[in-house]
Amino acid sequence: MEEEGYRLQARVVKALAHPTRLQMLALLREGERCACEFGPLMELGQANVSQHLAVLRKAHLVDTRRDGVRVMYSLADERTSDVLDTLAHIARDQFAEAVAALEEVA
């Protein structure tokens, strides 16, 4: 039926599907940030930072504005925060369950 809708959703999800980009979005939840901050904070090369930010831009997950020589990034949609929160909870609980299962063996 509406297979097209899932294709659109998948485009957004794919943009989220990398630890670096998840961390970038987490940093942006604290507020607008200069592109130049991610490299030092996350120990990434300049090109790498720029490419990951480009993925987020193309998925319309972030907005940008120029401030002189710098480019400022911010979250485009507050609902992204909800998604990130829920995902974090799911992942945390999965981890806790895995630990519990391991302890049961020992």
Place this chain on the structure above:
Amino acid sequence: MEEEGYRLQARVVKALAHPTRLQMLALLREGERCACEFGPLMELGQANVSQHLAVLRKAHLVDTRRDGVRVMYSLADERTSDVLDTLAHIARDQFAEAVAALEEVA
């Protein structure tokens, strides 16, 4: 700092990052389903269905139980539904904005 947490989150997100799997999860929101239902419903080959289900299983997004010769799949975590809902809304609004932008040109 806790880069490991983002790696775990990304594992979950990657499992969501395909239109076929998004649609499978959407179908599972309606209730438990036999693996055999997805192929006919989504026009996919048997191996393809099984592989996508394996991705969802390995990410612990679905639970399975055997019922005779069939394997029944269900959502492992209700919070997945929230994520899917929010993603659907984000994607829908992005699409609406894109359409509006196009109409502005014309």
Place this chain on the structure above:
DNA sequence: ATACTATATTAGCATCTGCTAATATAGTGA
């Protein structure tokens, strides 16, 4: 203009993903 900083883009390569076709495993019933 030149020099400088910040970003973005490109090229090339290695790795990952997703598909189809083929094979293997598991349960059921004659």
Place this chain on the structure above:
DNA sequence: TCACTATATTAGCAGATGCTAATATAGTAT
């Protein structure tokens, strides 16, 4: 046991993704 259905797994290939190094673009300041 054999035959049958449902699932899962594997092999091989095509296409996507992510990285580094190099190059291009944009804005600022002298």
